[in-house]
Amino acid sequence: xxxxxxxxxxxxxxxxxxxxxxxxxxxxxxxxxxxxxxxxxxxxxxxxxxxxxxxxxxxxxxxxxxxxxxxxxxxxxxxxxxxxxxxxxxxxxxxxxxxxxxxxxxxxxxxxxxxxxxxxxxxxxxxxxxxxxxxxxxxxxxxxxxxxxxxxxxxxxxxxxxxxxxxxxxxxxxxxxxxxxxxxxxxxxxxxxxxxxxxxxxxxxxxxxxxxxxxxxxxxxxxxxxxxxxxxxxxxxxxxxxxxxxxxxxxxxxxxxxxxxxxxxxxxxxxxxxxxxxxxxxxxxxxxxxx
Numbered sequence: 298x299x300x301x302x303x304x305x306x307x308x309x310x311x312x313x314x315x316x317x318x319x320x321x322x323x324x325x326x327x328x329x330x331x332x333x334x335x336x337x338x339x340x341x342x343x344x345x346x347x348x349x350x351x352x353x354x355x356x357x358x359x360x361x362x363x364x365x366x367x368x369x370x371x372x373x374x375x376x377x378x379x380x381x382x383x384x385x386x387x388x389x390x391x392x393x394x395x396x397x398x399x400x401x402x403x404x405x406x407x408x409x410x411x412x413x414x415x416x417x418x419x420x421x422x423x424x425x426x427x428x429x430x431x432x433x434x435x436x437x438x439x440x441x442x443x444x445x446x447x448x449x450x451x452x453x454x455x456x457x458x459x460x461x462x463x464x465x466x467x468x469x470x471x472x473x474x475x476x477x478x479x480x481x482x483x484x485x486x487x488x489x490x491x492x493x494x495x496x497x498x499x500x501x502x503x504x505x506x507x508x509x510x511x512x513x514x515x516x517x518x519x520x521x522x523x524x525x526x527x528x529x530x531x532x533x534x535x536x537x538x539x540x541x542x543x544x545x546x547x548x549x550x551x552x553x554x555x556x557x558x559x560x561x562x563x564x565x566x567x568x569x570x571x572x573x574x575x576x577x578x579x580x581x582x583x584x585x586x587x588x
Contacts, residue, residue: 435500
């Protein structure tokens, strides 16, 4: 008997019985029933979702199962609301907030499409965001820590004893390496992908038509001969019009959501009474530093 009393599953059933008993007691005078209606639109929606997932329509048995599941879910959902189970539930809050955001997006889409005049004004305001990348045609050699105890010193030594004006003079001086000796019209995106951002950031300040360096990357230490460098420039509006349109519409959605939220906030008196924010943040920072 003692073993049964200590069984967690028994505790669960007892608590469940007490919970629903309390609910029935509170609602004993409410004998009205609610309608749960499954109409054609609901069924068509179930069928379409099934088709998207399984690439075929459901059978009669499968459709009946979908309808039963829908009804069961609706019953449990409504009873959960009666019991106020959505109160202070972070997942529910987050999901409902997302649905409000989606509603805001839908409202934004009702605004008239952007005109060329609006797009050009947006482009002028943000034109530096559309500036082209540097592009380079250059030769490079690498000295790695796998082959040199001090690759930086080795690179400087090679640079000091070489014909700096001859792009071929150092071709055989570096380590064997999978990177190309020559890059032609390579932009920053390509170089970031193949060599890394730290390498790319050092290129704009290098002279052209002379061996320079050393500069570093995750691979090692490089000496560079830049034959040609194309500076960034602001493109013509027509060449980036589609990108401008995409960014303009996205910004319009953000602005619309902010306007809606600010308007909704007017319905609430917001009073932040927490006085321990700074202490909590300091404690969180200290805990992260100790990990």
